Amino acid sequence: MANETHMSVSVWRGDAVGSFQPFEVKVEDNQTVLDVVAWIQQYADPTLSYRYACRVGMCGSCAMMVNGTPRWTCRTHVKKVLVDGHMQIAPLRNLPVIKDLATDMDPFFDKWVAAEGVHHPTLTRNDPIEALDPAAEARVESAAGIECINCSVCYAACDTVANNPDFLGPAALQRAWSVYNDSKNADKQAVLDAVSGVGGCHNCHSQGSCAVHCPNALNPMNAIAGLKRETARNFFKRRS
Amino acid sequence: MRRGYRNHTLWVAYLLHRLSGVALALFLPVHFWVLSYALNQPEHLDGFLRWSEMGIVKFAEFGLVFLLAAHLFGGLRLMALEWLPWTSGQKTAAAGAVAASTLIAGVFLMRAI
Numbered sequence A: 001m002a003n004e005t006h007m008s009v010s011v012w013r014g015d016a017v018g019s020f021q022p023f024e025v026k027v028e029d030n031q032t033v034l035d036v037v038a039w040i041q042q043y044a045d046p047t048l049s050y051r052y053a054c055r056v057g058m059c060g061s062c063a064m065m066v067n068g069t070p071r072w073t074c075r076t077h078v079k080k081v082l083v084d085g086h087m088q089i090a091p092l093r094n095l096p097v098i099k100d101l102a103t104d105m106d107p108f109f110d111k112w113v114a115a116e117g118v119h120h121p122t123l124t125r126n127d128p129i130e131a132l133d134p135a136a137e138a139r140v141e142s143a144a145g146i147e148c149i150n151c152s153v154c155y156a157a158c159d160t161v162a163n164n165p166d167f168l169g170p171a172a173l174q175r176a177w178s179v180y181n182d183s184k185n186a187d188k189q190a191v192l193d194a195v196s197g198v199g200g201c202h203n204c205h206s207q208g209s210c211a212v213h214c215p216n217a218l219n220p221m222n223a224i225a226g227l228k229r230e231t232a233r234n235f236f237k238r239r240s
Numbered sequence B: 001m002r003r004g005y006r007n008h009t010l011w012v013a014y015l016l017h018r019l020s021g022v023a024l025a026l027f028l029p030v031h032f033w034v035l036s037y038a039l040n041q042p043e044h045l046d047g048f049l050r051w052s053e054m055g056i057v058k059f060a061e062f063g064l065v066f067l068l069a070a071h072l073f074g075g076l077r078l079m080a081l082e083w084l085p086w087t088s089g090q091k092t093a094a095a096g097a098v099a100a101s102t103l104i105a106g107v108f109l110m111r112a113i
C-alpha cells in the first residue's frame, strides 16, 4: 500500500498483450522514474526488461509512458509524477513492444532515414573545411533542431503517428528540416521529395503534442510547418 | 479519461477544429437543400422559416453559426501558424488583435439588428 515511505508502482509486463503488475518501492529523497524501474529489476523481479544507457538525458534510450505521458525516465523525478503515492509505467506508445518496458525502435529510426535525414556532402575530404556563419538565417533554422536525442517521446505523443503508421513522425521530419537548411547539404530536392510523399509532412495537423512533450524543448511542429512551406513553394516553382 | 499526452491547448484546438469540420460537412448539404426551396418551392420555405422561429431551432442555428466561426478562426489560426513563420509573441499579438476586432465588430452587428 502507498504511504509516507513507500509508493505503489504498476509496471507493464508482456508485449502487445499483457497486464500491469504492482510493486512496492521505497520513496527516496532524490529518485528518478528510471531509478524505480532499476530498483524493481535488481531487487524485486530480475526478469523485468527495460532499456537505458547514459542516465543523464543524452542517449535517448530510456523513454517510457509514465502515467500515460511519454517522458525521459532518467531525468523525470518521481516527486513530479507521483499521484497519491501511485504511478504507472508502460512502454512507449506507437512502437511495437518487445517485452515489458522495451520497445522496438526500428520503425522510428527507419523513418529517420526515409525522411532523408542523412548528409549529402557538398565537398570531399580533400577540400578545406568550410566556415559556417552561426547567425545566418538558414543556420539558425537548422540549429533549432540539432539537439534531438532520438528518444521518440514526440513520436509516442503524436496522434497522427497513431492514426497513420506510414507517417514519418515529428523527429524524422525535424531532422529533414535541419538537413534542408544546412549550407553543407548538397541535395535540397532529395529532402523535399522524401518529405512530400504519402507519409510526409502534410499529414501533420499541427496538434503540437511533439513540441509540448519534447524533453529538450525542441519544436518539431515548427520544423514541419517549414517543410510544408518549402514543399509548397517548390511545387509552384517547378510548374512555372 | 483524456490521456496525459493530450492535455494541452493545441490539442483541444485540434479537437474543436475536427468536430466543427465534421459537423459543418453534415450540416451544409441540408442547408443548401433548404435554400433550394427559395428557388423551387417558395411556399415550403415560408413554412420552414416559421418553424425556424421556434426557440430550440434558433438555439441550434446559433450552434451552427458558432461552429462555422470556430472552424473559420481555427483554420485561419492553422494557416497563420504554418504559413507565416512568426515568433510566438507576434502570433499571440496577432491573435489578440483578431479577437478584439471580432468582438468590436460583433457588438456593432448586434446593435444593427
Ligand code: HEM
Residues within 6 Å of the ligand: A204, A205, A206, B014, B017, B018, B020, B021, B022, B024, B025, B028, B068, B071, B072, B073, B074, B075, B076, B078, B079
Ligand atoms: C464551411 C465549410 C467547411 C467544412 C465543411 C470544413 C470541413 C473541414 C474538415 C472536416 C476538416 C478536417 C479536420 C482535420 O483534419 O482535423 C477541415 C480542415 C481544415 N479546414 Fe475546414 N471546413 C470548412 C470551412 C473552412 C474555412 C472557411 C476555413 C478557413 C478559413 C477552413 C480551413 C481549414 C483548414 C486550414 C483545415 C486543416 C486542419 C488540419 O490540418 O487539421 N475550413 N475542414
Ligand code: SF4
Residues within 6 Å of the ligand: A157, A158, A159, A160, A161, A169, A170, A203, A204, A205, A206, A207, A208, A209, A210, A211, A220, A221, A224
Ligand atoms: S504537430 Fe504534427 S508531428 Fe507534432 S504531434 Fe502534432 S501531428 Fe504529430
Ligand code: SF4
Residues within 6 Å of the ligand: A147, A148, A149, A150, A151, A152, A153, A154, A155, A170, A171, A174, A213, A214, A215, A216, A217, A218, A220
Ligand atoms: S524531437 Fe525531442 S522528443 Fe523527439 S526524439 Fe528528438 S529529443 Fe526526443
Ligand code: FES
Residues within 6 Å of the ligand: A052, A053, A054, A055, A056, A057, A058, A059, A060, A061, A062, A063, A072, A073, A074, A075
Ligand atoms: S538513459 Fe540516456 S536519455 Fe535517459
